[in-house]
Amino acid sequence: MGASRNLPAGPAGWQQCAGRREYPWGDWDEPHPGIRANTKESKIGGTSVVGIFPRGAAACGAEELAGNVWEWCSTPYLNYPFQGEVDAESLYTGNKRAGRYVLRGGSWLNARTFARGAYRDGLNPDYVYDG
Known part of the structure; x- marks a missing residue:
């Protein structure tokens, strides 16, 4: 188990889980295979x-x-490693920079690799895409 951190509590009865997950539920096929x-x-x-x-x-x-x-996501798409703090911005107010913003989670059109927690992409919010 990792060191305890001051993270916000989740729903009642939920325990903080140690370690990183490839997908929100863990590994793709764990504990039981399936989509x-x-x-x-x-x-x-x-x-x-x-x-x-x-x-x-x-x-x-x-x-x-x-x-x-x-x-x-409300963060601009920046190359890793980040330099300094990255401020979240609102796509729905005047507090927005021109350029690309982060997308996460993948879509129905993408292979499961794009749905990993560590994967991110970026697009301009004005771009129209059916995926």
């Missing part, structure tokens, strides 16, 4: 309703953190 997210491997071929992949839930119970549609 856990709407990625290319699901063969659905489009977006799906939320809740049909309950075995893909994170330890805190959150679902749909991987696959289905890309999730916008």
